[in-house]
Amino acid sequence: MSEKLTREFFHRPVLEVAPDLVGKLLVRRLPDGRILRERIAETEAYGGAEDLACHASKGRTPRTELLFGESGRFYVYLCYGIHWLLNVITGEAGQPQGVLIRAGAVHDGPAKLTKFLQITGSFNGNSATDDPELWLEDNGFRPEILTAPRVGVDYAGDFWKSVEWRFIAKKE
DNA sequence: TTAGTGATATCC
DNA sequence: GATATCACTAAA
Numbered sequence: 001m002s003e004k005l006t007r008e009f010f011h012r013p014v015l016e017v018a019p020d021l022v023g024k025l026l027v028r029r030l031p032d033g034r035i036l037r038e039r040i041a042e043t044e045a046y047g048g049a050e051d052l053a054c055h056a057s058k059g060r061t062p063r064t065e066l067l068f069g070e071s072g073r074f075y076v077y078l079c080y081g082i083h084w085l086l087n088v089i090t091g092e093a094g095q096p097q098g099v100l101i102r103a104g105a106v107h108d109g110p111a112k113l114t115k116f117l118q119i120t121g122s123f124n125g126n127s128a129t130d131d132p133e134l135w136l137e138d139n140g141f142r143p144e145i146l147t148a149p150r151v152g153v154d155y156a157g158d159f160w161k162s163v164e165w166r167f168i169a170k171k172e
Numbered sequence: 173t174t175a176g177t178g179a180t181a182t183c184c
Numbered sequence: 185g186a187t188a189t190c191a192c193t194a195a196a
Binding site (some may be wrong): 059061062063077078079080081082083121126 | 176177178179180181
Binding site for chain 3 (some may be wrong): 078081084085087100102112150151152155
């Protein structure tokens with residue numbers, strides 16, 4: 001039994017949504033009709049105009065416009081020309097906040113996850129609560145959560161690279 | 173450790 | 185127009 005996450009779920013501060021998303025189900029309906037489900041094992045919070053690791057901190061641009069916008073949408077970003085990274089927008093409009101989905105229970109790594117789920121830039125800007133091909137569900141699973149510094153943000157300065165905004169489901 | 177890859181932003 | 189950057193992965 002599982003319930004689709006609502007817009008209210010995402011319409012909260014990113015530091016509440018990010019740990020809450022750990023343990024939720026990411027559900028993908030493929031073009032051929034198959035349904036894939038993967039439990040989220042790891043997320044990272046990005047947000048706040050001061051967060052130097054957040055794309056949007058360098059200024060509002062067409063690409064980051066989504067981060068400032070409505071919560072409950074997907075922000076899909078092509079990294080290093082090869083890898084699609086999946087984010088969900090959270091928080092109030094006007095605040096650049098988002099949660100990076102870093103890993104699933106099976107597919108460990110942000111780009112492996114999007115590759116498995118066949119997520120590409122075509123999902124950028126889609127609604128996370130009202131999309132026929134990709135959404136999130138709560139099946140009541142509540143893992144124990146560990147925190148850690150974020151990955152791959154060395155450029156963001158001593159403080160922002162060490163802040164523990166990474167949330168990982170503890171292994172059983 | 174480094175090569176691969178391409179959108180985006182920034183600089184002529 | 186050109187160049188630098190980047191929330192990664194796989195191969196070596």
